[in-house]
Amino acid sequence: VAATSQRPAKKSFKALFRVYRGDEIALGPGKVELLEHIAQTGSISEAARRMKMSYNRAWLLVRTMNRCFAEPLVLSSRGGDQHGGAQLTKSGRDVLRFYRQLETKFSNATRQPVRELLSRLKT
Amino acid sequence: VAATSQRPAKKSFKALFRVYRGDEIALGPGKVELLEHIAQTGSISEAARRMKMSYNRAWLLVRTMNRCFAEPLVLSSRGGDQHGGAQLTKSGRDVLRFYRQLETKFSNATRQPVRELLSRLKT
Numbered sequence: 109v110a111a112t113s114q115r116p117a118k119k120s121f122k123a124l125f126r127v128y129r130g131d132e133i134a135l136g137p138g139k140v141e142l143l144e145h146i147a148q149t150g151s152i153s154e155a156a157r158r159m160k161m162s163y164n165r166a167w168l169l170v171r172t173m174n175r176c177f178a179e180p181l182v183l184s185s186r187g188g189d190q191h192g193g194a195q196l197t198k199s200g201r202d203v204l205r206f207y208r209q210l211e212t213k214f215s216n217a218t219r220q221p222v223r224e225l226l227s228r229l230k231t
Numbered sequence: 232v233a234a235t236s237q238r239p240a241k242k243s244f245k246a247l248f249r250v251y252r253g254d255e256i257a258l259g260p261g262k263v264e265l266l267e268h269i270a271q272t273g274s275i276s277e278a279a280r281r282m283k284m285s286y287n288r289a290w291l292l293v294r295t296m297n298r299c300f301a302e303p304l305v306l307s308s309r310g311g312d313q314h315g316g317a318q319l320t321k322s323g324r325d326v327l328r329f330y331r332q333l334e335t336k337f338s339n340a341t342r343q344p345v346r347e348l349l350s351r352l353k354t
Contacts, residue, residue, distance in 0.1 A: 117252045117253035118251070118252075118253055119250075119251065119252055120250075120251045121248070121249070121250055121251070122248070122249045122251065123246060123247070123248050123249075123337075124246070124247040124248075124249075125244070125245070125246050125247075126244070126245045126246075126247075127242075127243075127244055127348050127349065127352070128241070128242065128243045128244070128245065129240045129241075129242055129352045129353060130240035130241055134352055135348065175353075176352055176353060177351050177352055177353060178351060178352065178353045178354070179351070199351060202347075202351065203348065203351055206344045206347040206348050206351075207344070207348065209343075209344040210341050210344040210345060210348070213340045213341050213343075213344065214246075214337055214340060214341055216340070217336045217337060217339070217340030217341075218333050218336050218337055218340070220332075221329045221330070221332040221333040221336065222333060224325075224329045225250050225258065225326065225329050225330065225333070226250065228300050228301060228302070228322060228325065228326055228329075229250070229252045229257055229299055229300055229301065230252060230298075230299060230300060230301045231301070
């Protein structure tokens with residue numbers, strides 16, 4: 109018999125940001141995380157592994173980003189081949205920086221209403 | 232034969248905010264819209280109709296909110312009966328106000344990085 113938990117419920121707040129080009133999600137939390145892993149590892153396959161994502165899925169996300177932005181965000185040295193290296197372009201680094209700025213400005217600006225909302229929840 | 236569109240793709244940015252109590256979504260865009268319609272119409276069934284949502288679905292959302300918050304957000308005069316009236320409590324009005332503050336503060340604070348991100352998209 110499992111004991112019923114007496115701990116108070118965890119209260120949390122989540123914000124999700126997405127950039128669209130037409131119906132396509134050009135950028136969102138998953139793609140941003142992938143960009144960061146590519147920047148850190150220099151490899152799409154290693155970035156995919158760290159996100160527990162298939163290489164094909166990661167490559168699809170990279171292709172979508174590169175298709176949606178005016179300049180590609182990721183360059184892979186062998187056209188997406190699993191064994192080649194990959195790196196962010198200047199445009200990729202810029203986009204990553206703007207997204208992080210967005211998150212920081214958001215957190216700083218909304219601290220008070222978020223705290224108010226959370227404080228109204230049942231413990 | 233459909234003509235191919237020559238219009239540039241629509242660029243857009245979306246932010247989604249959610250408040251959780253444990254695993255449950257206490258508040259999000261749908262519930263906030265429902266609260267506003269209840270405030271405007273004084274009726275869960277009319278609010279549901281305006282959102283093209285079944286009454287049962289709307290009632291479920293109201294129950295979830297009332298369960299997650301320390302004070303109920305919605306009072307319905309006949310315990311949820313479709314023919315009774317409904318109104319926001321003081322707590323419901325507060326929560327709605329905080330959520331709108333959150334959205335406004337967010338928009339004001341993030342205008343610049345959002346503009347930068349959108350400007351990098353292909354037209």
